[in-house]
Amino acid sequence: MSKNKDMLGEEQSGPLMADVAKLAGVAISTVSRALANPGRVNEKTRAKIDAAAKQLGYTPNAMARGLRVGKSNIIMIVLPGSLYYGASQIVPQVLQAINKSLLQSGYTLMIANLARDEASERHILNLAFGGTVRGTIILASKLPELEGRSLANAGLPIVSMLLDMSASGVPSVVTNDREAVREATARLIGLGHRRFFYLAGPEGNYHDVERFGGVLEAIREAGLPETAVVRSGGKLDYQQGFEIGLQAADDFAALAEKPTAVIATSDDMAISFMSRMREMGFAIPEDLSIVSFDGSPVCAFCSPPLSTIKQPAEEMGTAAVDMLLEAIEKTESPSAMRRVIPSRLIVRESMAVRGRFD
Structure with missing residues (x-):
């Protein structure tokens, strides 16, 4: 199949942005804005564009857009759902470690979601395909997929943390x-x-x-x-x-x-x-x-x-950032697809010899 370029310089082997604009009845610039920065387009127009893109099977080339507008220093983190404020604080601890490591390397952390409903999935995918972010770390959950789009196809480096997806080709940092x-x-x-x-x-x-x-x-x-x-x-x-x-x-x-x-x-x-x-x-x-x-x-x-x-929340967060930056900057040979950082048993008074039920 021959490749064409749309008005923004993206190579496409299928429908163009112009085709989406025509079907949705909007300007090409509106389509571009809706894909790159959905918040700048009203909900009714965005829905028409989303429907047209889905009908045509249009997927923007995020990598080409990144080269055109310059390399972003934003790393998107995808949460499994809303932050939880119980005793178990593994996700906030991991976020703190990731943020610290990214800042030291000149990158900015962006939390993409506080839910995993349909609207949140669409927002995550729009950010990924729109060229807003440079890479993604996904915590304890599967890759967002919606309306024929998957984070796996956004052309971005991805690292999974707290969920082993190495068998599917996604570098992963987990504990034992x-x-x-x-x-x-x-x-x-x-x-x-x-x-x-x-x-x-x-x-x-x-x-x-x-x-x-x-x-x-x-x-x-x-x-x-x-x-x-x-x-x-x-x-x-x-x-x-x-x-x-x-x-x-x-x-x-x-x-x-x-x-x-x-x-x-x-x-x-x-x-x-x-x-x-x-x-x-x-x-x-x-x-x-x-x-x-x-x-x-x-x-x-x-x-x-x-x-x-x-x-080991801090160690896992640091390792996830290191693995992602290797993929982004390609300054070193790729590390192993799966890195396991051991957890540690802390024995306290709640464990003792078997009780009276025996």
């Missing part, structure tokens, strides 16, 4: 969820525990799959059956961790044979679970031991102090 939870479970087994209660995140979520996998591996290695662990939860998002913990406490109380150790996949779950357990008359760690995941500072001030697996 599975190994860290396996180590914590093995520590509990070493303390004599043989029955476990697992507080789950959303079923099928990358982190839940990896962390529960670590529990199962430790149990198998100890010669215990998989029935040694009882799952609670699986339907609510990690941002509803406090609610997950409260529901899990009710599930625990209903069990005829009580586990002696609890493994929670976030600090929020563990904190609310532990609080409800005390209200029900259970003693920690005398009746049951508890360990969680994230490493929130507040865990040290719980009663009793909560054992937790601390995620």
Whole structure:
């Protein structure tokens, strides 16, 4: 298929910006403005342009636009959803580390979204395809896709953080969820525990799959059956961790044979679970031991102090920036597609020898 250039110098192997303008009944400059800076075009006009572009299958060449207007120093970060202000502060901690590293390298961080609804997905994609940003870091979520467009096709360097997408060709920075939870479970087994209660995140979520996998591996290695662990939860998002913990406490109380150790996949779950357990008359760690995941500072001030697996938020944020800048500046040979930065188990008073239920 032959290639043409539209009036802005973009090589196209399909429909041109002029075709979109004609179908939408607007000027070519309006189409260009709507794609590059959607906020400058009223919603009705933008909707007509979006519909025309979708109907024609038009995709702007973001890389060509970047060369034309100069290289942007803006790095876009895509959040999994709204910022959460519970005990588990991994996302704000990561944002702080990323921002610090970018500033040191002369780049500016732009938060693209505080939700992942349709309007937010469209805004993220407009920024990416409009040439506004130089690269993207996406946190703990899949790439935005909407109306035939995907962030993967925007011509921008992308790094995934807290979600391993290396198998799909996206460089990724993650922690060792599975190994860290396996180590914590093995520590509990070493303390004599043989029955476990697992507080789950959303079923099928990358982190839940990896962390529960670590529990199962430790149990198998100890010669215990998989029935040694009882799952609670699986339907609510990690941002509803406090609610997950409260529901899990009710599930625990209903069990005829009580586990002696609890493994929670976030600090929020563990904190609310532990609080409800005390209200029900259970003693920690005398009746049951508890360990969680994230490493929130507040865990040290719980009663009793909560054992937790601390995620290396600052190190992961710095590594994600380094990986992205390698791709942008191409000053070094590409590093590995997947970088794993280990988490660390912090043992506190919430873990002890098996309790009275044995």
